[in-house]
Amino acid sequence: MISLHIDRMSYNNTFKLEKIDLDIKKNEITLLLGHNGAGKTTIIKSLFGLVEFKGNLKLNNRVISLKKSQDLDLFKRETSYISDELSLFDYLTPSEYFSLMKNTVTEKVDDKFLNLLIELFELEVYLDNPISTLSHGNKKKTQIVSQLLKQPNYIIFDEPTNGLDPDMIIVLKKVLQIIKKMNIGILLSTHNLSFGEELYDQIMVLRDGKIKLNASKEQVKVQYSNHTLEEIYTKVNKDYYTHIEGILHELNQAND
């Protein structure tokens, strides 16, 4: 299990995260939801030691320090990060890129697993084209496959559905359901409520750097019975939506 505890973190006092407790458990998907600027990426950056914070990071119940090269190497080996920024080597082809990724992991990559992912994400026809010539969605799929092929213990996935077409969103949802059962823990940070709804086992909702909801799916069911995730999200952020309803009412009146 990965456990991140942030007591406090701030960017020059302009934005702060407080009392964040995030767990990523094997065989589970943790969903991270929040408005633009809520702090989701900052939490992910904290996980990778890219921002300073007061608190601690545990891997399998042991506190680790990403400033120590040994701990950093261990954490990198255990974790794949699929970012929303497409930082691929554009001059390589997907095929060359996958080979490069295969050579960077210690365990042997299962070629059958890789070929099935290539087929599922419909990348066969682009395998020998330079990545620079691929569409945004195909670059994204190349990035997804390049990280999944490592079959890490944990996957941190930022905005998984950005740039994907409806077929691929459906395929990705099914792939993540299978991958989770391979004893892999997944953190999904997404704005796509319907995508997250079917997938999550744990949910964290953030507003302005603070936790509004941190619960398991079972706890959510007890508290919100059959409500959809959109309804739950709206209820959790009640103050915001009451404010928005007021403005929408005025907009409607102005239109009369």
Ligand SMILES: Nc1ncnc2c1ncn2[C@@H]1O[C@H](COP(=O)(O)OP(=O)(O)OP(=O)(O)O)[C@@H](O)[C@H]1O
């Ligand atoms: N390097 C930085 N220096 C100062 N402030 C920053 C920095 N990076 C982010 N912020 C601010 O911290 C807040 C949280 O940003 P963050 O990127 O974590 O939000 P987010 O929830 O990922 O948003 P989005 O959904 O828009 O990606 C924002 O107000 C942002 O402007």
